[in-house]
Amino acid sequence: MDEMRIVILGKTGVGKSSLANTILGENVFRIGDTGNSETSECRSETRRVDGRDVTLIDTPGLFDTGRPEEELKAAIVKCITECSPGPHAFLIVFKVERFTGQEQEVINKIHQYFSEEAFKYATVLFTHGDDLKEEQTIEEYFHNNQRVSDLMKKCGGRCHVVDNKYWKNNQLDDYRSNQFQVKQLMKTIDHMIEANKGSCYTNEMLQAVEKLIQEEEEKIRQSSGNKTEEEIREEAKKSV
Template sequence: LKHRVPVNIQDTPVSSLSPIRIVLLGCGGAGKSAAGNTILGQKEFRSEISVTAVTRECSAAHTTVSGRSVTVVDTPEFTSINTEQSMTEKRRSVYLSSPGPHAFLIVFPLNKRFTEHEQQIMQQIEMMFGQEALKSSIILFTYGDQLKGEPIEELIEKNYVVKRAVQQCGGRFHVFNNRDQSNREQVNDLLQKIDTMIEQNGGGHYSNQML
């Protein structure tokens, strides 16, 4: 509990052209930074194929996507050992997306087997940001080309860890093919899902209770 950030969902009107603020969360090698670049339609975050941490500190990038302002905050990767310093840095993402993110995208890669590590990531997110954060979260599956025609719903149903994570996020998920950054339809579909989630949250965003 000591790591929990006091939060509330701030009520604000939602519009299809209103700004969207996104925080990316995930482990090393998940394609998290590449997903951020895909959303932005340009290379803003360092991205490379690696199982070790590439992102050491939070960074934010802004652009216009389909006529609306989009802010994406990349965060340090989750590892098997998360230090107080790395957890503090992840929490800083809320301030970089001030007044608060509309969506946490929890990145799960489809190019490797899902294990209890993904379950631990969900627990760490809840510990750092509180349960309210999951109301503003979507599971983002990367390396969508690895599905090879298999419906993502079947994969979710077959794997308890993944199914549980999706359930914790209110059944919300999306699939990205990071190799096809020119495919803007996958980005627009994601933004529509975020809009729907914002409406379900009463038109609000996640926020620290600033003291």
């Protein structure tokens, strides 16, 4: 696949923006050093990764952002506009730590905003991998956690781990190397897209947004003959 759209989901402070930078191989998303969400609105960036264009959509924390629910819903709609006609994958991000009711609430909200169908397009990804014991895998770490097991089952057993700080240049242990984990993640997403017959996730809201974008694109084409298709698309998304 020549292009891939990936939405990153998770609560504030789990390292979503750092993860996006790790996947893209450069610092394009702003990183916060406080417990507050640095990402107040959905933002997308596209870079070449393993020979294809990868667009990452970084989202506001789905839990504990301190923002009203209605405002958060509006941000999710913005996310849907950014990834129209639909994402090929969702990354559901957690830290390597105790899996509590707060983490479960993230799963509940994904179900609420995107439906159960979204998990067919999802991969679970843990950050702070350096908190694993020596030679321990992420599957071993959560072996006896029923909530994590249930989530992984929903996501077809797809699970990866990175450490945005300590695994950047690890040459001694493939598993504890971000470069290795990102390559494995891309393979996992490729296999998932293949299993989903090349389709991207969609719902009624995404379909409605895509229709509006296409109508806006046609208006822009008629009024301006010297813009590229990429420029037309970006302008149309801003107008919707």
